[in-house]
Amino acid sequence: MSEYKYNRVFLIVMDSVGIGEAPDAADFNDIGANTLGHIAEHMNGLHMPHMAQLGLGLIGDIKGVEKTEHPLAYYGKMQEASNGKDTMTGHWEIMGLYIEKPFKVFPEGFPDELLQELERRSGRKIIGNKPASGTAILDELGKEHMETGALIVYTSADSVLQIAAHEDVVPLDELYSICETARELTLDPKYMVGRIIARPFVGEPGSFKRTPNRHDYALKPFGRTVMNGMKDSGLDVISIGKISDIYDGEGITSSRRTVSNMDGMDKVIETLGEEFTGLSFANLVDFDALYGHRRDPEGYGKALEEFDARLPEVFEKMKEDDLLIITADHGNDPVHHGTDHTREYVPLLVYSKKHKHTEQLPLADTFADIGATIADNFRTEKPEYGKSFLSRLQ
Template identity: 55%
Template sequence: MIRRAIIIVLDSLGVGEMPDAAKYGDQGADTLGHILDHCPQLQIPNLQKMGMGNIKDAAGGRLKVAHPEGVYGRFMEHSTGKDTTTGHWEIAGLYTPKPFKTYPDGFPQELMEEFSRQTGRGWLGNCTASGTEIIKELGQEHEKTGKVIVYTSADSVFQVAANVDVVPLEELYSICEKARGLLHGKYACGRVIARPYVLQPDGQRVRTSDRRDYSVTPPEDTMLDLIRADGGTVYAVGKIHDIFNGKGITKSVHTVSNDDGVTKTIEAIKQDFRGLIFTNLVDFDSKYGHRRNPEGYGKAIEEFDVRLPEIRKAMKPDDMLILCSDHGNDPIHSGWDHTREHIFGLMTGDQLKKGVDLGTRSTFADIGETVTAIITEGRKKTPIGESMRELILQEDEG
């Protein structure tokens, strides 16, 4: 009997375009494949052993192994969109039929005026931009005037950047909370994100790890709520708490990097409880995908791969591990934004079968429903998704 599931999201590591990718301007997107093009000596033996290269069409078959030991497959996004919130919500069993509203031309003037009135600060930018580029462009003016930098992307995000020596961190968080209160109804927006940075002695403006996301609350119960309602612990690592606005979570910890996220996940695994550990490793997306850095992305995957045996060693006999992504972010694609791709899924544990090919599943939600069905022993069901329990568990667990 499995008492606990560990889900680790390698944020944005897509494995090839979805059939409808062209509608999103993402035809030909392939995050993993294009990373491998730029990093042909990529060393990820532990992910390969689990079956990463054996997933249908993943990296053109270049990472295949003869006898994969994990359960592996790819998942299509049923919801409309390609953002973090939609992806994680669907993994947890929630369908989002209407994408969150985006602001390619910036936010309406009347909204920005009210934002300025409520926060007591003016604003700069209000445009679509790369976060690292816009603080280079507007940082000096921000530091001179005290006006905060506001920008968005192809996702439904209202991002506020500020130098922490100009706008103290707690004030920046308060500003974002006020923005969150404004961004509903006709101004609906998926996330407000605080983007603090520091000015280094050499003049470089570097974002800190004190980012905070303010999401809308999921409109229905997800895997998290259902496991919690069944008496289980839901332990969130990284920005999972922010993505679900705390809904369904019993404990959460902040992380400052992928490596820190892995360490804190291992610390959670070593504790004794029934339920779910849900981790997001955001650096893949924020540091390498959005910044269009395939070499850096490849190195980050290698660094994660090195720690996989440590994760596996910490697991108990009644644990199961699921690795997946939440969307794509092809680091050689045009622009700076996410890409509409299949996500990968890799599963392992003492009680799971070996070498099972799940093929292509029709929704990310099959992950959440499988976890919910196993951890609650069938007592709870997610809004959408089909359980893969019979496919992945050994016979005596069926």
């Protein structure tokens, strides 16, 4: 007999796959948001037979996703308790933390007073200051940067401040030092930036190339997460995709980078074939980064169908005492106004080959119920927030 009810837990976060406006959507200007529902309408029906089998269609009305009478998984939805709708907030809450002050995003660029102070302390002018793709902004401003030595500052749809500089113009040590200054300045609650990124590049105008000398200045989680307790107890915590970045490496025992959703699924399937005891935690970011923010419901729908098509490989490799949890971290409705995340419920599907029957789980009032359940299963330190649903799983 195994020491734990489930020896291995496979947690997959479908980044931004919300399932309808949360009760407090109005506070976030997100009334009417429904990521899955609106994509399905746009596609004239989503073809996700395996998610349907698990019970996805029973959580909400999704055109094309049938409401099965015999779901393979326990199913339900979760409401975010924290005051934010970004990736870090959602993920930190999943692992038992509660974020009262949201990380800020800067769709109009950063405030003048912040950049003026950064200019004063770095002794360099700043150009850019807008959301942009890293390669596009080099094409646009790289030449000016080389001529003037001004720093290229830009952001994305996430809570990040990125500083790009040519390695021959701003030596790496200087760039890193400027980023450390930016990190220090943006800890001020009025800025609350999740991550500073040094983005060095080389080459000539027209053929600039980013180098591997990127450096991230993240925030460590403000408290211990369920993963810290697991690692301290000698269990495995495997990060797949950007999980390690989101928690700044805290509580993680091994990390695997991914280049796409499908690569992420390859890595999940690889870990299914490995011997370990603990958690495999994957984030599939393409839904959010490539389709949600870009307001591309067609691309988003196809990506959901591609994800669904990989699930049989997961089921096939699962052992009797494995647990699969599929959820999301926020919404990002590609037919909603703007380009930002949306405040939504997220789906919760919980599957194991050993389950004898399944049912609807009560509405979770925090994402932390997942972390609490994982901690309960491995008998590790309980998070401050969240209620375990382990005893319901039969």
